[in-house]
Amino acid sequence: MVKKAQYLKFILFLISILLLMVTQVEAGVAVGELSHEKNAQIDETYQGTIFISNNDNEPQEVKIYQTDYLFFSDGTNIYGEPGKDLRSNANWITFSPHRLIIPPKNTSAVNYRINVPDDKSLVGTYWSMLMVEGISKSSPETATEEEGKVQLGIRTVIRYGIQLVTHIGNTGNRELKFTGANLLAKEGGGRILQIDLENTGERWLVPLLRVEIYDEDGNYIGRFESSKMRIYPGTSVCHKIDLSSLPGGKYKALVVADNGDEYVFGAQYTLKF
Template sequence: MNTTNALPGHRQASRMLLYTVVLFLLYGLLPGTLVPPAEAILINNGLTHVYAVVPGGTYDGELLIANPDTSDVTLLLYLSDYLFDAEDTIEYGDPGSHARSNAPWITIGAERVTVPAGTERAVPFRISVPDDPSLTGTYWSLIMVEPLPPEEFQEVDNFEEVTDPTFIIRTIVRYGIQIITDISGTGEPALQLSGARLALEPEGDGPTFVVDVANLGTQWINPDTWLELYDLQGTQLAIIPGDGGRIFPNTSVRQRFFLPPLESGDYLALLVIDGGGQHVFAARYTLRIETEE
């Protein structure tokens, strides 16, 4: 009895080896550099598309997708929401999952397209902004472009015909193209700083100044950030660039500034967040450095 029950389970486990394991990487949104596989596609007109819109307006765009490989590639296109915070939490929600999602406004021209080897294909999309006068500020989402595995890696339906199960690991790069819509003449970013501290991190030669930046406003901001370091006499010691990066409404990022080696003592720091125009924010801090003798 035990043997009879165990046999189907064993056969089922063997069949599972036939499935392709796909590791998805979101390309173009995360910090750092990803090296795409040889068959990766190219988005020739950028991974960010920004539109100034008005309620009730309709706007057409397109994705220019190139296939530099020697084989045809079939792509799946779909919409996804996108949220993140300073704790490195990233959420890819269903379209319309939060109040500032514009995914319900977007229609993609095709859900599945094939790009022949060595060619480029334009995939249109349309943004239909609701005729709602209460809309204000920035709304955004992602168009995901996912290469599908070729036929030789598709799942097998008839396991009884398979005599040599194979376990396959295949990496697929999934592209996320940000579609950002700004309601013209409305919205302002409102930044809140928190958690300012000194930390020791392996990337730096000295202590690291860390601060979280949240956008409590209604408009996105893509600022340059830097930290100006002074001694107590006002002599400037260094200008240290930060990570920058987009901060959408109700999201946050963590900024890190790698300080140079410093002697023990107190220092003055001026944090500057420059989003262009009137969107410039600054904060002053006193830093106490204590080094071991």
């Protein structure tokens, strides 16, 4: 029993040492624009630059790599292998450098080139991500690790995703589907209307969602809005609109997704609470 107690004390001692060690967070790294969008033509080549700043007092090492990107209304985000998704433009992209060390209080640039293929079947929106990830000094990936020095610690990785979006001219049909509507109880009282939207078309949409409320006799009661969310083809989002200011009763809700152009989508629901 004595040996077991000593062993447990030793384990607790190691745990306490790890918890006391500084958590390494690459908080000094910041990226400029997180979305680069371009209307391009088939067989066109264009270029861009991503600026990465180091706001820390020490040099910061970062790596840059590609992923695909999908997201869904249930909160799922998928950062898949680049070039595998049907609408990925990852294979069109070259960039440099793939890794760099940014001096303190300085900014470095990553240049990219996108070559749109000479393929007449391309329509609508294509996209992928460039990920910028800080590398801590305790990481085995670092190029600045001191030889023969073993580092222990808890490492938190912070990464930025820059969306590189290519629209083929003005092509691609715009279609939006209302896939769900639910009334949810709000913590502390009140209620939230949850609306799920799916882009079933070929081009991205960035609609503003508004809900117009009418009573049972058709009298206008009020209007509620949610923020804009981009929806790529094949992805979906969840909007939540606070209706806590409405008293209990039965209402008709006209839900409108306005893309800011000629494309406006709507659905009607009956609400009772």
